[in-house]
Amino acid sequence: MPERIITMSEALNEAMFNEMKKNSDIILLGENVSSSFRGPTKGLKDAFGRERVRDAPISETSFIGAGIGAAITGLRPIVELMLVDFGLVAMDQILNQMGKTTYMSGGAVKIPITLRAVIGAGTSSGATHSESLYSLFAHMPGIKVVLPSTPYDAKGLLTSSIRENCPKVFLEHRLLYNVKGNVPKEEYTIPLGVANTCNEGNDVTIVASGLMLHESLKAAEKIKNKVSVEVIDPRTIYPLDEETILKSLQKTGRLIVVDEDYRYCGFSAEIAALAAEKAFKQLKGPIYRLATPNTPFPFNPRLERELLPNAEKIEKLIQKVIGE
Amino acid sequence: MPERIITMSEALNEAMFNEMKKNSDIILLGENVSSSFRGPTKGLKDAFGRERVRDAPISETSFIGAGIGAAITGLRPIVELMLVDFGLVAMDQILNQMGKTTYMSGGAVKIPITLRAVIGAGTSSGATHSESLYSLFAHMPGIKVVLPSTPYDAKGLLTSSIRENCPKVFLEHRLLYNVKGNVPKEEYTIPLGVANTCNEGNDVTIVASGLMLHESLKAAEKIKNKVSVEVIDPRTIYPLDEETILKSLQKTGRLIVVDEDYRYCGFSAEIAALAAEKAFKQLKGPIYRLATPNTPFPFNPRLERELLPNAEKIEKLIQKVIGE
Amino acid sequence: MLVNDKFLGITSYLMSKIVLDNDKFLELYRVMIRIRTYETTLRTLSREGKIPARFGMYTGQEGVATGVSAHLKKDDQIGSTHRPVGHLIAKGINLDKLTAELCGKATGFNKGKAGSYHIFDPETGCLGANGIVGASVPMCAGYALRNQIKNDGRVTVSYFGEGGSNQGGIQETLNLAACWNLPIVFICENSSPVVQRMLGHEMDYPQLTIDNVSIRAAGYGMPGSTHDGWDVEEVYRVAGEAINRARSGKGPTLLEFKVHQFEGNLEGRLEANEKDKPFCPIDVLEHKLRIRQILKKDTEEKIRLEELELVQKAVKFALSSPEPDIKEAYTDVFGGAF
Amino acid sequence: MLVNDKFLGITSYLMSKIVLDNDKFLELYRVMIRIRTYETTLRTLSREGKIPARFGMYTGQEGVATGVSAHLKKDDQIGSTHRPVGHLIAKGINLDKLTAELCGKATGFNKGKAGSYHIFDPETGCLGANGIVGASVPMCAGYALRNQIKNDGRVTVSYFGEGGSNQGGIQETLNLAACWNLPIVFICENSSPVVQRMLGHEMDYPQLTIDNVSIRAAGYGMPGSTHDGWDVEEVYRVAGEAINRARSGKGPTLLEFKVHQFEGNLEGRLEANEKDKPFCPIDVLEHKLRIRQILKKDTEEKIRLEELELVQKAVKFALSSPEPDIKEAYTDVFGGAF
Ligand SMILES: Cc1ncc(C[n+]2csc(CCOP(=O)(O)OP(=O)(O)O)c2C)c(N)n1
């Protein structure tokens, strides 16, 4: 198979295009989704018409709710949130209605919706335009939370998400849209709930997703002559592929969790708690979390960098862990 | 001092009454707060007038936002959310505006607001009327999260909350309103961020708050001839009194976290992660979490009981932990 | 008609315009009796501890759901509130499974996991009671969106209260429905026709500064009007116009019906509301039917008896039904294999 | 005046009613020049990478904030949007600290932690730009609530866009303000006077089905009206009435001003919008001033020069200011000792 190098943004576009072409029940709702200027949704309006690719007013509660309702009645909506932070105005629809209705109805209704949202810090966008929020979605019941880190995964995971019959929050890190990678032209899926071991190693396990996967891989590469680092990308924040992580810990006995989300009661805590319960006997030392402290994101770029994990900080932490 | 036995509901009422009497900048906003039928706010309208004790329409975004604005301009609002679940319609005001504005403003404004909300499962109220949500508030930056478990603590913690100059979410478990206890008539405060060791013990540490504290104490009592259980009530979910917990672990080396909130990425995970990092050397075995699984609350009472931690389940887990 | 003469008494309506033929009249009467009988029975069940939690009652509002649903087909969808029983029954929901659900039984529509606040029965288009004020309304826009895209003539009716009318999500959805020209009818049941109340408590500040919520329709460029919810004939007439409008692709309408809640309060009643009595939709209809000589004593008794039997059968079904299997606590989170 | 003649050209306004005396006229002119000069300079700074992130520009809307703030005292509060610079400058904010904040410097109002989207300056009552559409509006109700309780005659002005007008929180707050009779004026700047746009993109479905957002005021029982935002004299006149109304305890008003955004789009322009040019509020005002012989060439030049110097001084201040200390990343989370 010849390589085909495209961006994550193009990979996402391709997944939506293919699925929408095959299944006319798939619709796309959101603010400015008809615009020809936005990578992931570019061209979809022209291809599928304004009925199916539909601009919504700036009222997230109403159009996310409409997506949920459409899903309940048999459509398969993709709903776009311009930035995940804006979803806070619509949390009842997302967490109560989208996440719980299938359970509350005793399975009488299904909600095959994919709520896509841009996430991520690192662009000086300040406290209300930089969050990740995946821990929050994962904490609440009934929602699968997907976070691709490569163009290949993005296409495969989005295809799976659109096809699954449950609510998904699909998160796209703004700093990864232009990252390039090999993406086969044909359709393929990556199942939700299956991690990817991106780097094999024996001394320490790092669990990291999204942009933090890239930072972790950089750190692993830099330190590889001294320490053999295993890097695992969960790819879905929930459900979690516990097995892959626990298996790795059997080998390494050491765990670092790198996480762009807030540390306190966050995804990094969950991974640590998992290991402290189910891999306790294999652990050779303390479990460390490198996550964003519980502080809003500052506008100033230097202050923002201070708070975020990065390759350098990861490398230092690896050294510390190995030294103990 | 003679004993004075009152309910938690009366203790909360007393705290608000005393503070409002002393400080005319304290106002109370919310749905039906003028009603004479609701324990914690009973009589406040009659004592302080409708200007300061003000009924709001069913529009949580607007009146919580108004509380935030009033706090920014120097008032000290207590805002009541009828049930914490209803706060999901107002999460932007709570998490973005209330939690972050002080930081974003570089300290130029302070937000001395107390957002009181009823929480808790166990009354067959179903998936949208039974949540705790404290992990969610604690995960997000800028909010102190308070959860009293006794009438004594309720009065002292609410008094402190009203007086502190930052945003607080103050959570009141519906099944604790009628619990009685000794409460001094005079004013007193309990500082936020200080745990309470409710039962001393040597074999295993249990961390539990709210209703779960009571279940844990019951379990500890029942098993006390076999196992010596130390039970710690953090009292504030955030900031956390790490020291008290870590000190206890030095003694016991074993940790169980009991938590009514959802398990995944929840408060129980945070406590486990804390111990796995900072008390690793003292740990004698795996850390266990007994929390609500990531499942919405069912209406049927038996199904609901199945999901919730209780004294019996805690006792079993203590036995398992000690046996290992 | 706009309820400006609400203090003038109600006899003026009784002989006004005749909209309904005799059979239809009796059909509506039967539905209203069914709802009333059902809720009366529920109150007993509830007092006996057979229903695990409190919930909102529709008693006094029967005219609205009945007059509206008379125009709805099985496939049309409704979205309801924390006071859903009337809406559901008028839409034709099965009483056995409804009662079983309210009692938390395995044979309920939702295996006893929903309770009153979240009943879903896709079969009859009952797509959601909702425990969060206003939350079913955005979802209703989604049902209507499906209808528009599938273009099969289905319509959606979205119920909410005058208290709910202030929720942001409802106001957003009114706009969305207008922008997308959705086939939907919004029904605001205004239970504060005289004094503004919330959960039965009289409010110290108003929650609305307008008499008629329907005037907000103009702010979304859609038709809106206010009517007497205790006059099922009037409800039938105006709901028919709005539903036809939606069905023929002309877009959304906001209808407001004034109602008097007789036993509706979740937190217990504050006052007897004797004053509300004259606004009982069943009394009003019976009066009309008698004056027009449509309802004979024996027909009335027959209907009441038949409905009571139906309800008693439902109660028996519910009470003799099994509890859900304990492992149901863990199923249906994602609606399939996890 | 209602903008029904918006396609008839604008010369009709020029000689209409004379509201302002000459000095006030020149004062307003100066403020508008200040905003325009400032934003023009910001664009350069931004292109040079001196401002860490993109943000919304007020260019073309200067008439609104200027006409409104002419009635506000220092202690009155405003709440702003993602397009805050005009509102802040009109309210009298210090340009040095404003620029420093936009550049993320320690000397900014908020130590470089706010950036454009969240600037707060309690000193001048600038209580919040806001990056979340509509989010400052509920908080403004809180400022007004404080004013009402303290009863010291302060008023609050709450700005939002026509896109924002659909947000639930804004619609809820209109109702709350009416119910509580708050001393507040809501200002909707409608930047889609001709074609409906969002972030500069023309929309394929409308986001509003009404021409004038102000008609929603009736749904909250408050006065509302729509006016030409490019005519500062008109803005001054109607804002004065609404602000006086609020100040004298008569409650809230919703004013809508149509505006043409010249460079306002966060995501880059789609069209040149040559058609918007005649609606430049500064051109309109200059025209008026010249016709009325108030503005001489030399006065104009003097004002422009003085304002340019002020702006350049601010830029120099900002650029020569230090970055915040790195430990500021961790301070101010709770506004005191943790
Ligand atoms: C978002 C939200 N806020 C508050 C509540 C609590 N609550 C339940 S019913 C109710 C009153 C609703 O009034 P209205 O919409 O007029 O309906 P009615 O009860 O009069 O039928 C309230 C405040 C809720 N369920 N959801």
Ligand SMILES: Cc1ncc(C[n+]2csc(CCOP(=O)(O)OP(=O)(O)O)c2C)c(N)n1
């Ligand atoms: C809740 C929320 N949704 C979406 C956005 C993204 N957004 C920022 S500005 C904007 C357009 C706002 O339109 P309008 O209110 O008319 O203001 P204008 O930009 O025209 O001044 C959007 C959609 C946001 N910041 N917040």
Ligand SMILES: [Mg+2]
């Ligand atoms: Mg009502």
Ligand SMILES: [Mg+2]
């Ligand atoms: Mg606009």
